[in-house]
Amino acid sequence: MINCCTPLAGSSLDAGRAAELEGVMKALADRQRLRIVNMLLRAAGESVCVCEFEPFLGLSQATVSHHLKVLAEAGLVEREGRGTRSYYSLVDGALDAVRGVFAPAAPAGAGSC
Amino acid sequence: MINCCTPLAGSSLDAGRAAELEGVMKALADRQRLRIVNMLLRAAGESVCVCEFEPFLGLSQATVSHHLKVLAEAGLVEREGRGTRSYYSLVDGALDAVRGVFAPAAPAGAGSC
DNA sequence: CCCATTCATCGACGGTCATCGATGCTTCTG
DNA sequence: CAGAAGCATCGATGACCGTCGATGAATGGG
Numbered sequence: 001m002i003n004c005c006t007p008l009a010g011s012s013l014d015a016g017r018a019a020e021l022e023g024v025m026k027a028l029a030d031r032q033r034l035r036i037v038n039m040l041l042r043a044a045g046e047s048v049c050v051c052e053f054e055p056f057l058g059l060s061q062a063t064v065s066h067h068l069k070v071l072a073e074a075g076l077v078e079r080e081g082r083g084t085r086s087y088y089s090l091v092d093g094a095l096d097a098v099r100g101v102f103a104p105a106a107p108a109g110a111g112s113c
Numbered sequence: 114m115i116n117c118c119t120p121l122a123g124s125s126l127d128a129g130r131a132a133e134l135e136g137v138m139k140a141l142a143d144r145q146r147l148r149i150v151n152m153l154l155r156a157a158g159e160s161v162c163v164c165e166f167e168p169f170l171g172l173s174q175a176t177v178s179h180h181l182k183v184l185a186e187a188g189l190v191e192r193e194g195r196g197t198r199s200y201y202s203l204v205d206g207a208l209d210a211v212r213g214v215f216a217p218a219a220p221a222g223a224g225s226c
Numbered sequence: 227c228c229c230a231t232t233c234a235t236c237g238a239c240g241g242t243c244a245t246c247g248a249t250g251c252t253t254c255t256g
Numbered sequence: 257c258a259g260a261a262g263c264a265t266c267g268a269t270g271a272c273c274g275t276c277g278a279t280g281a282a283t284g285g286g
Contacts, residue, residue, distance in 0.1 A: 012151070012155070013147060013148055013151035015144070015148070018144040018145075018147045018148045018151070019144045021144075021147055022142060022143060022144040022147060025138060025141050025142035025143075025147070026142040026243095028138050028142070029135060029138035029139040029141070029142035030135060030138075030243090030244080031128070031131040031132045031134075031135040032131075032244085034126060034131045034134055034135060034138070034214070035126055035128070035131045037215075038125070038126035038131070038214070041215075042125070049262095050262075050263065051262070051263090059244095059245080059246095060245075060246055060247080061262080061263070061264095062245080062246065062247075062248090062263090062264085062265085062266095063244070063245055063246070064263095065263060065264055065265085066244075066245080066264090066265095067244090069264080069265095070243095081252090081253095081263090083252095083253060083254065083262085084252065084253045084254065084260095084261060084262045084263070085253095085261095085262060085263080086262080086263060086264090095215045098211070098215050099212065099215055099216075101147070101151065102150075102154075102208045102211050102212055103212075139273095143273090143274080145274085162232095163232080163233065164232075164233090172274095172275080172276090173275070173276055173277080174232085174233070174234095175233095175234085175235085175236095175275080175276060175277075175278090176274070176275055176276070177233095178233060178234055178235085179234090179235090179274080179275080180274090182234080182235095194233090194282090194283095196232085196282095196283060196284065197231060197232040197233070197282070197283045197284065198231090198232060198233075198283095199232080199233060199234085
């Protein structure tokens, strides 16, 4: 099934790495958290106040705080307190693991083995 | 891979699209299903028999069948029956939605586009 | 024609999650 | 110092998920 050349992008995913990636994916497998990440992506590295998410998502303050905590524990976002407010931003490169695993399969260039 | 002008990420993610993507992400937010997708990625488009997954994942046949059903309902894999066996393969382009949403942020108005 | 093989489905069980109101903590303001 | 504002945490609740054994359905072989 798997040939001589180890496919580059479909790199082997052992049980350990699968469990690790599962944590990140579970953090992203929620519509509210997807919208949060999308907002932060569009913020282009800038921090966003918690009070910005609340009206945008239409959730209670407690729920928004919960979602941000989940994302933070997954290493996807970072918290920074200024005064009574909290600002969150994307962790640089945190989404690379997701991008890498779903990269297209090997180039299928048959020859060079 | 991604052209400079394709604003995949940074693209607004409204509530509808977020819910849609949530379905795909939930299907992928499981270590067993991640390993299944990884196996199929490495199979480079070829179909893989159910009986191949079972020993690889170390799960009961019922559980493997369940995971494959979840992936199929999310539109990520496709089933093809041959005799008493079932073969599964990745749906072409099904992972593009995932790749797109997490693409790097827009170049912040970097000139030429 | 009968049996073995392969897979999908069902029912059940234990665990986890999303959401909310209430509460406590920290910081700013008057 | 007292009050208000912003946020995190707690406890509860209802829903969903992963796993398995058992059962059913379809197919191929002797």
